[in-house]
Amino acid sequence: MYQNPILYADYSDPDVIRVGEDYYMVASSFTYLPGVPLLHSRDLVHWEMINYCVRSLPFEKYDRPSHGSGTWAPSIRYHEGIFYVFIPLPDEGIYVASSKDPYGEFTLCCLHEAKGWIDPCPFWDEDGKAYMVFAYANSRCGIKHRLDLVEIDPECTKVLSEPIAIFDGEQLGPTTEGPKLYQYQGYYYILMPSGGVATGWQSVLRAKSIYGPYEYRIIMHQGNTDVNGPHQGGWVIAPDGRHWFLHFQDVHELGRILHLQPMCFNNGWPFIGVEQNGDGIGEPVKEWRLPAKGEPRYQIKKSDDFTGDSLGLQWQWQANPKDFYYSLAGHSGLRLFCLANDKRENLLWYAPNAFTQIPQHPACSMTTKVRLLGKEAGDMASIGVIGHAYAYLGIQLTKKGHVLCLYTGAVTEKNLEGKAIEELSKTCSYDMDTVYLRLELYHNKTYRFAWSSDGIRYTFMGKEFPLRRATWTGAKLCLWSANKENGSSEGYGEYEFIHIEDRGNGKAGL
Template sequence: MATLYSNPVLDADWPDPDAIRVGDEFWMIASSFNRAPGLPVLHSRDLVTWEHVANALPAVPPMDHYALPRHGSGVWAPSLRHHDGVFVIVYPDPDHGIYVLTAPDPRGPWSEPWCLIRGRGLIDPCPLWDDDGRSYLVHGWAGSRAGTKNRLTVVEVDPGLRQVVGSPRTVVDGDELPGFCTLEGPKLYKRDGWYWIFAPAGGVATGWQTVFRSRSVWGPYEHRIVLEQDTTAVNGPHQGAWVDTPDGSDWFLHFQDRGAFGRVVHLQLMRWADGWPQIGEPLADGRGRPVLEHPLPLPARGDGQQEPARDDTFATPGLAVRWHWQANPRPEWSEAPGDGAIRLRAQVSARADLRDHGAVLCQQLPGQPSTWTTRVTLQADTPGTRCGLVLLGREYAWVGLVRTPLGVDVVLRRSVPGGPEDSLAQTPAPDATLDLRLAVDADGTATFSWRAPDTGPWQDLPAACAAVEGHWIGAEVGLFAAAPLGTPVGKRGRGVFGPVRVTVAGKDA
């Protein structure tokens, strides 16, 4: 009996995936928006088990602009290619333009990004190096910035992706296709003399996957819808990547929007019928629908977990690749010497709102029930200084310690957009060091708890909170330390955390 894998293969927020095969290895990247470091790089040998091995972008340019959290901006849907022995990432910033960076090894180091095309509203770029030595770039448009959308544009560029060498042309106008809206996320390929553009339409949570083909990169293009939700629970299904295996089979990686759990990644078999690809379980008219189980594309070569590592003992100097900040980090935000703890220096923000606080150190919320525990020590004398464990999105809630004029309290607080933090629970802490716990169930309901270090039962705090997605991303779990506005630098204190233990659906992560 064939060994099966289960979808999603990455059940957490890895938005807008693109992937390639080089030799026997597969590489994937994803959108990272305002997160820094950004552009996560994942590696696999079987298309099912993925390891997060690097972040291609240490900080998001322009550096000063992203010194503050810019939710919903930053790195939108990128593309990954391998050309002349070099790995190439092309990504859009919808407020600044299209950027390029390269590396001989996807684990890094990656070059500094350079801007290929400046402008607002240019999104979802993908390059193609043609057989005759010419090079092209396809991209979409963000109506929020450009005032137009639902169309795909191709422009000729130089092979080094340093400059535009031709005039852009609209090759597909979604307004001319019945029922099409929000056509975006194009990926450009050439196979057997055909130019292929894979692109979703209809919206992230409600759309479908379309394939366009033409004998000329400039069109005209004919199209088919090749993957749709149909009667399945897999909404979207949205943009992704066509990948082949060494034995010649074809596969398609796409994402599904799961709200607070983010944009999770599915893997579907891709067949060919009448000269067109058909993805997932075949339906009529060349369409397909997603499947939740399928025989492995290749013999299993990972650990079978289908979930990148999340635990951190902070036993190695520096931050592991699984962590990211909400804005471009500064050296004074943290110390991670490799002694089993990370020290977050308390930072100030104008509104005492963690959504505005760049120095929140986060990971994605897993798509399955998860439990997060850590030990925290508040080292601060200034009343109002606080540190804790936060479930962060458009709304947020956190459990932790706050310095008061009388000592240290353990608190649970929540904030909704436009409002201050509400205190849901507050009681004197037995000590300035506590164990904290966050448990999130299958519906995204979170329960916060605390206890004295390694002793006694967990004390569940009385209010449950719902995980809420961020701007284009899922909810995140983070560590933070914050000081009241106006606190002198030398009196801000710090929070000391570690280790962080994460259990996902009953398995250590």
């Protein structure tokens, strides 16, 4: 048996395909780059990170954090030996990343420039024509309940027709988005969520023609379960012919976690989950039989000793990656340079060089040993949490020597470059340049910081902070080196390791 959620981690807006006996999943990542993580599994339950579909975005805007923008809900398909990942940038248009090798480099091209087109999904029909179904972003164009269809060239390089509306859910399915188009046993099916992320439901459209008319039905909802708004995902057929549906649940502070549901067909209609209350609509399962037998082989990496010649796949920057943010070669760890912010104040919410990771458990500890090789006053190396209210603990060089500094921040404008205010919450004198820093994340959705000079005896610093989500994502763990006086410096923090340990029920302890 397996239990839901299969991944308690913010892999938002998932889509999944099967190629042979291998499953591949993609997810959105917004302003965090490299973007659109690509994961692999052999049983739909145990996953490993294998790649990113987008190394950086070709706009100067993304050289700085662009919260709530960037790579939205993608879709993945395999056609004639090529993996295609359709990626919406809500402010710029629809992009396509393609590769013959899921472990190799993806090429990114613009399919169509448009503002407000989101959640695209390609489809190659039996007659050789190709299509794309997509939704609209209310925040960009004032539409949130319509699905349109366009014809595209089979090589996915351009749009060939004007959009044709195939579903208008203003009354029936408000906030309809995330469409995924399939063909099965003589019908075209579009699986889609409606009603919004927090409390919505999963729907399906069915038609004999790709342009419709489409019939509508709700096929999964929360019902009597505690899985709110079972939301968008992907349908996949296993080698044994069984049907599965992978989707997310929004748990707010930690983002959108992944569930796997059994799926079947009843009188030509999909049915997802299990009937529990007699209303004829599926509800999410807590556990079910494994899709495939065998020992699990995969897991998402979290800890890092920084001994390789490249960064681990668990890491993302808060903007386009730049080589001058860091160094690995020939060091006893990862060097993150104490950079200034040449555009505005040097706050964590504004920092493109914030080095982030998705929490993989609702309670965990993150510990690092860091040496600050400061060159100028204000040089700092820290660990923290990024969200709409955030905090970070660091070792900082002042004119009088080293201190431990706890900063807190509050976001006042959440989108794009946004605005935040920060304050120095607490300081502590410290007479060395090396310190162990620890972050404890608790099941009650709070977190706290501690420090140690020897890695054995830790002292808490500051209070417990409430965990808060970021814009369209859950909270992120992070490392960050910067010059807090926003001056030029050649200083850096050298992080020897990161140890991340999942905790059971209750509070993590020192």
